[in-house]
Amino acid sequence: MNRWAAALRLVGVGFFIGGAIVLGVGAGLWLDTRLNTKPILVIVGLILGIIVAFYGVYQMLLPLLSNRRNKRSE
């Protein structure tokens, strides 16, 4: 992984967060109207989306974080 790859992953972060939450809420809404469980699945979807967003961002930022830690320990 070099600088380019790191920069590109940073570019991906913002839309990833949005995408995760939109996907979760969208799936929740869709399932809610199909299963008649109005507010529950939207909330579940939202929470799941936020968790996925955080996990994905953590994964994307891991290389940068470990880079910094290495530099500090040198």
Next chain:
Amino acid sequence: MLKRRLAGVPLWVLAIIVLLLLGGVVVGPMGMSLLGVPRPEPELPAEVVFHIAGFLITNSILGAWFTIIVLAGLSFIITRRMKMVPGRLQSAFEFLVGWVYDFCRRVAGEKNGRRFFPVVATIFLFVSFNAWLSLVPGFGSITITNEEGYAVHLLRGANTDINVPLALALVSFLFVEYFGLRSLGIKYLSKFFNLGPFLRGLGQVLKGKVGAGFGAMFSGLIQIFVGVLETLSEFVRILSFTFRLFGNMTAGEILLLSAAFLMPFVFPSVFYGLEMLVGFVQALIFSGLTLVFLTLAVMHHGEAQETHKE
């Protein structure tokens, strides 16, 4: 008197630019709106131009075909008479392709860079040429009458129809999974369905080591959950790829239309330059992120963290 210059530009050129700018203010709706420029009406769904055997052929499909024809034609013309000492067009394309190739090798390494190059370069060339071609004057303004008798635009930048970014995102997704499966085999799937630690914990419990077994089962459950998160984030990628490209391109088109409507002539040319840059940057981001995800997919499990530490 004609020789006077300001920052290297002859004064009469500057005067024409300023006059056009002022003319734009007067003619456009910001000023007195003398000409009554028609108000732009951007439409999100692509318009149907004609049908072939029941398939709707929209103007964005035609735009995509146009891009493909231009790209194929250019590569045919350039490669037909290749010379050792390249001409201007050939050297420009050699530079472009060489640059993308170097980019692949730097991110993915020598061997994988060669394997990924066709996918990455195709996406890059298609997205960037599509964006640039739709900036050519006349691309979006030719209208024809379709079968239902409506006047529709003949061509439209394919990136501004959400189906095309979605298709590109799916292509990128499929290639990521394909290369992952191809190089890691069935092990690649263990990233998504990591049942191993949980089953090992269960085995320990059955053998009688209850304490250690339950601990291992618990961490196994976490591994399974992480696998679910990996799977979901794989699908979120498709969505974020789609909306990034679609949003940026569509916003650019609408920005140009509005700028040309508000203050014609000089003012929109600033945004033209901006949109050329945006087209290039979006192509770079789309292909570059595909490259990064391809690189991550072919890495072994623990290896991902190792390589980051270099």
